[in-house]
Amino acid sequence: MTPAVAGASVQPDGALHAYARARLADGDGALGLAVASYRAALVQDPARVEIARRSYVQGLESGDRALALQSAALLDQVGMLPRDGTLLMIGEALTRKDWAGAETLVGRMVEEGNFAFIAPIVRSWIAIGEGRYAPPVIDSKDRFASLGLRYADEHIAFQALARRDLAAATPAIRRALAVRSSDGAALRLAFAGQLAAQGAKAEALMLLPVGSAGFASARVAIGKGKGLKAAGAAVTPAQGYARLLSRLAVDVGSDKAGGTLALRLARMATFADPAGAEPHILAARLLTLQGYAPGAITEAGKVPARSWYAPIAQAELIDALAAAGDEPAALMLARAQAAELGAEPERQVRLGRLLAEAKDFAGAAAAFRAAQAAYAPDQLPWTLLLFEGSALEQAKQWDEARAVLQRAAAMAPNEPLILNYLGYAQIERRENVEAALELLKKASALKPQDASITDSLGWAQFVTGNVEAAVPVLERAAAGAPTDITINEHLGDALWTAGRRYEARYAWAAASIYAEGDVAARLAAKSKEGLKPEYAAP
Structure with missing residues (x-):
């Protein structure tokens, strides 16, 4: 129990009762009940710091702007506002067009240090709000200059587009897209809408790949000149700030440890630009990753079905539905997306993974094969071959799987994942065991800290009769993954054989401990009777 609530009596309708209910709901991932309970607790006891702190977090994670702002104000009064709270308050000032207040908060952000590298960009938007133009200037001598430069070009481009300065916008657009090559689909749509609205239709269409289902509706609209006024509306300072927070959230969220902060930043972006598609798409993605699938479904649903951004939102919706346990709905939508003309490879991969989870391994292999059709032979990613080979192997089509996996190994001879899968699959079948052992030795040398690969090598040594070498290798694998069922069974078999x-x-x-079905029965028999040929791990 925290010091803030220790020793206090809990009244049925009191603040602490609401707080306790909120904490329980929070722990169970019930965002709706948690936020309602935190709101009630804060109303009844606004001076309690612990309630305000938890309400602040919950207000951000649930997307309750009023609760987040109220909690932030209370925490700020006692000097306990988290550093990201300054970002929340900057967004609120920009939304209210309080340019002086926003400038004061940016100064505070710089003093705090954590997010100081974005200050030049935020100040450039404040200048736009004040009716002047002051492009973001990144001091090259600043130790965080590279971070600021990573984000600047997108804002330089949008600000140039607002001034109808296509000459300045074009190179900035190119640089911004180069930085966001892996997650730039929505940014391409945003730039294309701006360009098309200013009559630069050819330039707009050049940003949207021909034949790609995700860009089809935008290309048609641009070609017909429909809906361009809305798509080309000048970006406001608050919207520009939302874009900045969204990009920051993407980068922070690429590290698993940064997921919570990334979600907060994405939520702040939705507060600053509540009608924008991109913040809601990002929030949906991060909510799914953080285990809040119902909230992710809601966020993805905020993007209209006729929006240019709808295909991107639907992809997030598929992931959210699957994470929420609604596999039939996720599969239905994934099949529909994959069946569209010009469906991108990632749509086929998403369908393939869902089919694999549904144990339709033959269907999964077909989806992964369909994804490969979009690539020239010399540009085919080896991962797609690994996905297909894995699905075929699980579909008990080993001859076909082996051929695909061998193609992958020939294409990427130093990829430990391929070497491990191909080697271990052959060891399981007691096929080409010496050659398989060499593959696993190479995989282990390339990735020595991977417990799964270490286990494969140790098991291969055991299968080939080198028990003395196998035991320490398997012990190392078990130390790296102490709860892994397969690794511990392999180690047990090797230890028994070693006496x-x-x-x-x-x-x-x-x-x-975690085994089920036939594996649990086999382990129970071994524990009782010892290792017999019929009880050996496969």
Whole structure:
């Protein structure tokens, strides 16, 4: 119990009762109940810092702008506002067009240090709001200059487009898209809409790949000159700030440890630009990753079906539906997306993964094969071959799987994932065991800290009769993944064969904790009777 609530009595309708209910709902991932309870607790006891702190977090994660702002104000009064709270308050000032207030908050952000590198960009938007133009200037001597430069070009481009200065906008657009090559689809649509609205239709269409389903509706609209006024509306300072927070959230969220902060930043972006598609798409993605699938479904649904951004939102909706356990709905939408003319490879991959999770491995292999059709032979990603080979192997089409996996290994001879899969699959079948052992030795040398690859090597050594070499390798694998069922069973089999019977039973017991079905029955038999040929791990 936290010091803030220790020793206090809990009244049925009091603040602490609401707070306790909120914490329980929070722990269960029930965002709706949690935020309602935090709101009630804050109303009843606004001076309690612990309630305000949790309400602030919950207000951001749930997208409750009023609760987040109220909690932030209370925390700010007692000097306990988190550093990202300054970002929230800047967005609110920009939304209210309080340019002086926003400038003061930017100064505070610089003093705090954490997000100081975005200050030149935010100040450039404040200048736009004040009716003047002051492009973001990044001091090259600043130690965080490279971070600021990563984000500047997008804003330089939009500000140039607002001034109808296509000459200045064009190179900035090119640089901005180069930086965001892996997640730039929405940015391409935004730039294309701006260009088309200013009569630069050819330049707009050049940003949208021909034959790509995700850009089809935008290309048609641009060609017909429909809906360009809305798509080409000048970006406001608040919207520009939302874009900045969104990009920052993408980069922070690329690290698993940064997921919580990334979600907060994305939510702040939705507050600053509530009608914008991109912040809601990003929020949906991050909510799914953070385990809040119902909230992700809601966010993805905020993008209108006729929007240029709808295909991107639908992709996030598919992931959210699957994470929420609604596999039939996720599969139905994934099939529809994959069936569209010009469906991108990622649509086929998403469908393939869903089919694999549904145990339709033959269907998954077909989807992964369809994804490959979009690439020239010399540009085919080896990952698609690995996906197909894995699906075929699980579909019990081993001859076909082996051929695909061998193609992948020939294409990427130093990729440990391929070497491990091909080597271990052959060891499981006691096929080409010496050659498979060499593949696994190479995979382990390339990625020595990978417990799964270490296990494959140790098991291959055991299968080929080198028990003395296998045991320490398998012990190392078990140390790296102490709860892994397969690794602990392999270790137990090797220890038993080496005469270390007590330790073998200990390893089998560790494997049994999470084992189910036939594996659990096999482990139970080994623990009782010892290792017999019919009980050996496959």
